[in-house]
Amino acid sequence: MSTKNQLQVVKxxxxxxxQNRIAQLQEGGFKLPANYSPENALQSAWLMLQDVQTRDKKPALEACSKNSIAMALFKMVQLGLNPAKTQCYFIPYGNDLTMVTSYFGQVMIAKRAGLKDVKAEVIREGEDFEFKTEQDGRKVLINHGQSFKTLGNKILGAYCIITYEDGVQDMDLMTIDDIKQSWQQGATKGASPAHKNFEGEMAKRTVTNRAIKMFINSSDDSVLMDDDAPRISPTEAYVEHTIAENANKKELTMDVDAEEVKDEEAENQKLYEEAMAEEGQSQMTGPGF
Incomplete structure (x- = not known):
């Protein structure tokens, strides 16, 4: 079978x-975000994955295991993200593919969770930056004086301002040392092409994640649902579906080879945790992975 035909079969x-897994969760009560098309997102992801390569320049779709590819795509759909809108991207770690939420994806998830606005910016050498800490512990930006001449200067830190529905604002602030220390917790240790070539965007992503993670983590998975949908998590939906299917106790897995899952499951999970720990993001994994 030709490589093209093999990829079509894998696709x-x-x-x-x-799609089957998502449908099963929906039968249990899990709701995807309004106006989100998982089919369109999956097609966009597959097109982009054809250009993703491993460190040794091998196509990710050939080098990565089917199980890790399925897990990455499931994670994308579960969070209601679309790579065509630069809301997420895919990174291969050896034989495993991981899905990482982009800065834009983080902002979208935060707004779904109830935040009115999320803005992040980097602080560069030569810029005037002032802030104060209120009595309730909130940090408030007083002034950030920027100029065209400082745009290429060394990054000193980054901040993210979140605005709640009532208009109250809070700011999280990180020095560049704090940010790089956070990167050290990740699988690439901050040495990925994204970190090297887009340091500013990655810095904003890091501080944004820390600023909104507490708000999102306390939302009980409501970020994944319609406003009028019952507040049921993917895990709860899985349980409901399992009970409805006559209490089937056998673990539900993707349609991949059982031995492959058994051998790679622990390592895949470790790699994924390392990747997401880069910004301290909590996992929102689906059941059976």
Whole structure:
């Protein structure tokens, strides 16, 4: 079988398995965000994955395991993200593919969770930056004086301002040392092409994640749902579906080889945790992975 035909088979099997899993969760009460098309997102992701390569320049779709590809795509759909809108991207770590939420994806998730606005900016050498800490512990920006001449200067830190529905604002602030220390917790240790070539954007992503993670983590998965949907998490939906299917106790997995799952499951989970720990982001994994 040609490489093109093999990829087509993998595509059909993988996308079908992800769609089936989401459908099963929906039967249990899990709701995707309004106006989100998982089919369109999966097609966009697959097109982009054809250009993703490993460190040794091998196509990710050939080098990465089917199970890790399915997990990455499931994670994307579960969070209601679309790579065509630069809300997430895919990174291969050896034979495993991971999905990482972008800065834009983080902002979108935060707004779904109830935040009115999220803005992040980097602080560069030569810029005037002032802030104060209120009595309730909130940090408030007083002034950030920027100029065209400082745009390429060394980054000293970054901050993120979140605005709640009532208009109250809070700011999280990190020095560049804090940010790089956070990067050290990740699988690439801050040495990925993204960190090297887009340091400013990655710095904003890091501080944004820390600023909104507490708000999102306390939302009880409501970020994934319609406003009128019952507040049920993916895990709860899985349980409901399992009970409805006559209390089937067998673990539900993707349509991949059982031995492959058994051998790679622990390592995949470790790699994923390392990748997401880069910004301290809590996991929102689906059942059976």
């Amino acid at each position: 059909e099997e993988t996308l079908t398995s992800v």
